[in-house]
Amino acid sequence: MKVQRAHVVKLYPDAGQEEFLRQIGGATRFLWNLALYQRQIWGKRHGLNRFSQSKELTQLRAEVSWMTACPSQVLQQVLNDLEKAFQNFFAQRARFPQSRKKNRGDSFRFPDGKNTLYERLTGKGGRLKLSKLGWLRFRGWRPLPGQIRNVTVRYDAGQWFAAIQYEYEITDPASRTLPAIGIDRGIAATVAISGQGRIKGPEAYRKALKRLQRAQRIVARRKNGSQNRRKAVLRVARLHRTVRRVRADFLHKVSHWLAKNHGTLVFEDLKIRNMIRSAAGSLAELGHNVRQKAGLNRSILDQGWGMLHTFCRYKAAERGGECLDVSAKNTSRECCKCGHIAVENRGSQARFLCVQCGHTENADDNASVVILKRAVDCGLLPVEALHCLANKAGITVGHFLTSCQ
Numbered sequence: 297m298k299v300q301r302a303h304v305v306k307l308y309p310d311a312g313q314e315e316f317l318r319q320i321g322g323a324t325r326f327l328w329n330l331a332l333y334q335r336q337i338w339g340k341r342h343g344l345n346r347f348s349q350s351k352e353l354t355q356l357r358a359e360v361s362w363m364t365a366c367p368s369q370v371l372q373q374v375l376n377d378l379e380k381a382f383q384n385f386f387a388q389r390a391r392f393p394q395s396r397k398k399n400r401g402d403s404f405r406f407p408d409g410k411n412t413l414y415e416r417l418t419g420k421g422g423r424l425k426l427s428k429l430g431w432l433r434f435r436g437w438r439p440l441p442g443q444i445r446n447v448t449v450r451y452d453a454g455q456w457f458a459a460i461q462y463e464y465e466i467t468d469p470a471s472r473t474l475p476a477i478g479i480d481r482g483i484a485a486t487v488a489i490s491g492q493g494r495i496k497g498p499e500a501y502r503k504a505l506k507r508l509q510r511a512q513r514i515v516a517r518r519k520n521g522s523q524n525r526r527k528a529v530l531r532v533a534r535l536h537r538t539v540r541r542v543r544a545d546f547l548h549k550v551s552h553w554l555a556k557n558h559g560t561l562v563f564e565d566l567k568i569r570n571m572i573r574s575a576a577g578s579l580a581e582l583g584h585n586v587r588q589k590a591g592l593n594r595s596i597l598d599q600g601w602g603m604l605h606t607f608c609r610y611k612a613a614e615r616g617g618e619c620l621d622v623s624a625k626n627t628s629r630e631c632c633k634c635g636h637i638a639v640e641n642r643g644s645q646a647r648f649l650c651v652q653c654g655h656t657e658n659a660d661d662n663a664s665v666v667i668l669k670r671a672v673d674c675g676l677l678p679v680e681a682l683h684c685l686a687n688k689a690g691i692t693v694g695h696f697l698t699s700c701q
Contacts, residue, residue: 299614300445300463305424305436307449307456313429314456316365321402321451323366327353327374329395335382346379367427373405399529402451409444414460424458434458453533469616474559478668479608480627480660481564481601483592484645487550488660490668495550500542501598508535543600551607559617561608562671564624568602622670631655632665 309317335344353371357363363371384390406412406426413425422437426447442464449458478490486497511532518525554561572593577583609619630637631650640651648659655662 297468298463298465299442300461302448302459302461303436303438303440304457304459305422305434307424307458308433308435309429309456313432316429317449317451317456318402319362320366320370320404320449322398323363324370324374324404325396325398325402327356327363327371328378331375331378332393332395335378346375349375365428367406369407369427370404373407377405399526403448404450405446405448407446409446409461412444412447412460414440414444424460432458453537454530466614469614471559471616474557474617476560476562476668476671477554477558478562478664478666478671479554480663480667481566481599481604482660483595483599485660486546486599487604488658488664489554490661490664494658494660497599498542498546499598500539500546501594504535504539508532511535543598544603547600547604547607551604551611554608555611555615555617558612560671561612561617561619562668563605563608563619563621564627564667565621566601566624568596572596620671622667622674627663627666627670628659630666632657632662632669 331349334349338344350372353375357368357371378393381390381393385392408427411427413431414422415424416422416437417433418437420437421433421435423431423433424447425431426449440460440462442462445461445463447458447460449456477492480488482488484496485494488494511528515525515528515532518528574593575583575586575589577586583589605619612619626637628648629639629641631641631648631653633655634650634653636650636652638651641648642659643649644659646659647656648662649656
């Protein structure tokens with residue numbers, strides 16, 4: 297099967313190349329905002345789409361000299377991205393497309409991977425050749441096993457990065473007979489694994505919160521447009537970049553270990569977007585416990601639940617495993633021993649005590665076993681995947697299947 301992956305390198309452009317990169321970023325931002333404005337005003341009346349706007353782009357480049365210098369394929373990709381953004385909005389997968397602002401993470405894509413050259417110069421250094429930019433030096437070289445498809449360049453907190461997407465083919469992995477596990481995602485512990493304990497995340501945002509607050513107060517005191525304000529904004533952006541990197545590094549390591557050592561990963565089907573909605577309410581009906589809910593939302597986002605699920609899905613598929621989703625209803629209130637569901641079972645955040653059979657356990661550990669058991673009850677797991685539950689209960693697989701009936 298064909299696999300697509302991306303390798304990110306840090307670019308070191310010279311002064312002329314950096315100026316041209318900023319010019320491309322400004323052109324793509326201008327085109328995005330202009331095309332979005334056209335669709336907002338005349339979209340329904342004239343049926344605008346990326347094909348009709350692409351024809352107008354040719355006229356625009358002929359009239360605006362600073363857009364003529366930018367690669368035409370890069371500008372075409374902006375219209376393609378806007379089309380996908382509207383498709384996601386109409387399919388209720390994302391919010392309405394927003395206008396882009398200056399110095400807010402400029403990003404643009406070079407779609408012609410065949411003409412992109414990628415060479416090694418030193419141990420970790422190399423150079424990358426892009427259309428109209430020439431050779432760009434970078435750090436982070438490693439051999440790419442397949443053909444380059446495209447290159448996305450982005451500006452992040454004062455630095456330039458390139459994500460090189462490549463495609464390669466691997467043999468279809470054989471189905472794995474490693475044991476299945478249930479994974480409960482939480483806040484006190486990022487993941488609880490059935491029969492194997494809990495893993496606590498780095499809580500990168502919470503630890504950096506005081507520094508972020510202090511840095512943002514400095515931004516608020518600086519004069520708009522001044523050099524000191526730009527420096528203060530850059531300091532905030534670097535803190536956020538560090539938080540993202542720490543979180544992503546942890547989730548990559550955890551997901552790699554989970555996919556490598558287990559055949560089937562069972563998750564709760566969580567609607568994270570609904571879980572992190574604000575409790576502020578409206579002017580007609582004000583919300584309750586708004587600050588507490590805001591703190592809970594920050595904690596949920598800090599754990600990276602959605603990112604963990606995405607990482608596990610593609611890493612398990614590469615190794616012949618799979619990720620399954622089961623209903624999340626009452627997983628924290630159901631006893632993994634007798635199946636009794638009651639609000640009183642969850643006495644506190646950490647303690648689970650079944651009011652019917654008296655089973656007591658950490659609440660996250662109990663939920664992880666319930667998640668795995670639900671996959672068994674729904675017939676989603678093969679018999680070979682039941683060893684984890686049977687070993688935890690201290691019985692054979694046959695006895696476990698009998699007890700689940």
